[in-house]
Amino acid sequence: MDATRNEALEAWMDEHGHSSNSLAEAVNRALEQLTGRTGGLDGSSIRDWKAGRVRWPKSATRRALETVSGLPATALGFVPRGRAPSAPAAPQEDPEMKRRTLVGGIAVAAAAAAAAAPGTTGTRRIGMSDVDRLQQRFAEVIASDHRYGGQLGIEQHAAILAEEALNLQAAGSATQRVRSSLYGCAAAFRSSAMWAAIDGRRYADAKVHMREAQALAEMSGDQAIKFRIWSHAGAMYRHIGRPTEAFAANDVARGLHITRRDPMFASLGLARQAAIHGTAHDHTGTRRALDQAEDALDRIDPDAHRPVWLLAFYDEAELNSLALSAFLALGDYPAAESHAHRCLTTLRPHMLRSHAITTTRLAHAQLAQGDFEAATATAMRVPADAATQHARVSRMLQEFGAALRARAPRSSTAQTWTEYTRDAWRATA
Incomplete structure (x- = not known):
């Protein structure tokens, strides 16, 4: 019945250009990433959701949908078992205005639901x-x-x-x-x-x-979060290829007093400074900043209190990852390869994204030194989901393939890479 249709889901799909089939494919990919098993949804599954025939998908499917959409299932119109659905909107409401209201209200509804204290009314104490x-x-x-x-x-x-x-x-x-x-x-x-x-x-x-x-x-x-934001800004401008702005942003981060109080912040700021020097083709600046970053990392107090975002990723492996990026930009491929191996040796298991990026950069360093077979074997170790779904990894691997074909156009190695990407990537695309 129309009264039970999931209009919030339909509005979100319309806003993001999803058909029933494309959303099913996206959720299936997310399910595989979350559970290791391929999802079994198809277009008819999503149509059941939109029609309201399935009001509360299974838990793994909900988590996969939330990963794809970035929204809780309730904000997408799904109703937990045992809870009555909300009343349908008045039929005379303009459909386009209704769609815009639904889309615009999804985030507000999600936030308000979380902010409200269950079972209470009026002002409450936030603690x-x-x-x-x-x-x-x-x-x-x-x-x-x-x-x-x-x-x-x-x-x-x-x-x-x-x-x-x-x-x-x-x-x-x-x-x-x-x-x-x-x-x-x-x-x-x-x-x-x-x-x-x-x-x-x-x-x-x-x-x-x-x-x-x-x-x-x-x-x-909060000094720590200020550092994170300005340091990210420096990384953003570095990726865009604008080292002047990258230096300026990273200097704001490095100028905060938290970098003088905690060597770990100082080390991260210096390591990212080295990567920017690499983009600017400054060999001396790169090596000086890396030496200083390593020295600061050696001086950290492992028992000091630090924010979770910093503890989750910054260590010797990340320093080597930034050094790898710097030396690739400088064209010092043996040094880049050395830092890539050092990074992969110490990289923590949960850093799956970083592992894919480092492996891809290693392949570039090996290719630039003329080691076509080793480079191709390395590139083929990048997981297919990262190769097809992570924008930076995908772009770097496309550049790798173009460079390989340019340098060894009729080689068996180039043919191997072409066949691999055609078969392995198509399965996850």
Whole structure:
């Protein structure tokens, strides 16, 4: 019956250009990433969702859909078992206005649902327990980023959580400490949305998130999150190929007093500075910054309190990853290869995105030295899902294939690579 149609899901699909078949394929891919098993959805499954015949998909399917959309299932119109659906909208409402209202209200509904205290009315007290809950969800965003990286769903989900943190500001009374912490949480989520957009090569969106994150960070007074945002800005401009702006942004991060208080922040700022020097083709600056980054890393206090986003990724492996990027840009391919191997040796298991990026860069370093067979074998070790779904990895592998065909156009190695990408990538595309 029309009265039970899932209009929120239909509106989201319309806004994002999804047909029933394309959404089924996207959710199936996410299911495979989450569970290791290929999903069995097809267009008819999604049509059942839209028609309201399936009001609450299975838990793994819901998680996969939430990964794709960046929204909780309830915000997409699904109703948990035992809960009555909301009343349908009045039939005389203009359909286009209704669609825009549904789409625009999804994020607000998700944030308001999380901000409201179940079973209470009126003003309530917002406390550090609310902040702790948001920080746990931030840790989940960080984990998802290191596993998948650059996905639009991660960006959207982080942006919604930023709005949720801001909605809490108006949900009740709070101390100044709590309010500052909420602004810090909102800034942290925005910085993750910014990084997901950078990692997915959606640079215009990244700049929008950057401006939001910078304003929120100022209101929070949180030095650590200010560092993260400005350091991300430096990385963004480096990826775009604008080293002057990259230096300027990274210098703001490195100028914060937290880098003088904690050598780990100083080391990360210097390592990213080295990567920018590489983009600017400055050999001396690159080596000097790397030496200083290594020295700072040796001086860290392992027991010092640090934010989860920093502890989750920065270590010797990440320093070598940034050195690899720098030496590739400089054209020092033996040094790049050396740092790639050192990175892969020490990279933590959960850093799946970083592993794919490092492996791809290693393949480029080997190819540039004329070792076509080793380079191709290395490139073929990049997981097919990363090769087809992660924008940076996909772009680098396309460039690898073009370079291989240019340097050895009629070789068996080039043919092997062409056949591999045709067969292995098509299965996950």
